[in-house]
Amino acid sequence: MNMFEEIDKIKTDLPKVNSLSREVKKIRFNAYQKIAICLFIFVLVLGIIFGNLFPACGNTSSFYSGVCLSTEFNVSVMIACWLVGFLVCLMIYGMGHIIYLLSNINEKLK
Numbered sequence: 001m002n003m004f005e006e007i008d009k010i011k012t013d014l015p016k017v018n019s020l021s022r023e024v025k026k027i028r029f030n031a032y033q034k035i036a037i038c039l040f041i042f043v044l045v046l047g048i049i050f051g052n053l054f055p056a057c058g059n060t061s062s063f064y065s066g067v068c069l070s071t072e073f074n075v076s077v078m079i080a081c082w083l084v085g086f087l088v089c090l091m092i093y094g095m096g097h098i099i100y101l102l103s104n105i106n107e108k109l110k
Contacts, residue, residue, distance in 0.1 A: 030103075032096025036089045043085025051078035 029037070055071035 028100075030096050030100050032099060033093050036093035036096060039092065040085060040089040043089065044082065047078040047081035047085065050081050051075060 051074045054074050054077050056074040056076070057068040058070040058072045059068070
């Protein structure tokens with residue numbers, strides 16, 4: 001048996017743009033999910049601001065070890081802020097999805 005004949009038997013066409021757009025339009029976000037998405041965008045910007053507000057010391061003075069000669073953008077604070085924000089937003093989004101599923105179950109039971 002030829003492998004290409006098998007592939008021709010079982011292959012299906014890719015979905016068309018119209019069917020994909022109908023599937024995307026079916027997605028509805030509830031208030032928790034919208035809040036989580038907006039909060040995540042806010043946390044991304046806030047992480048960049050915190051990276052600038054709390055700079056890392058680039059060079060220290062040779063005479064005084066506590067004196068910074070130059071400061072740099074603090075990437076670790078930015079990433080930590082993004083990570084914590086992502087986890088919080090993921091929990092809020094998940095809670096919103098659970099509420100969405102429970103409301104669908106409630107509608108089907110009525």
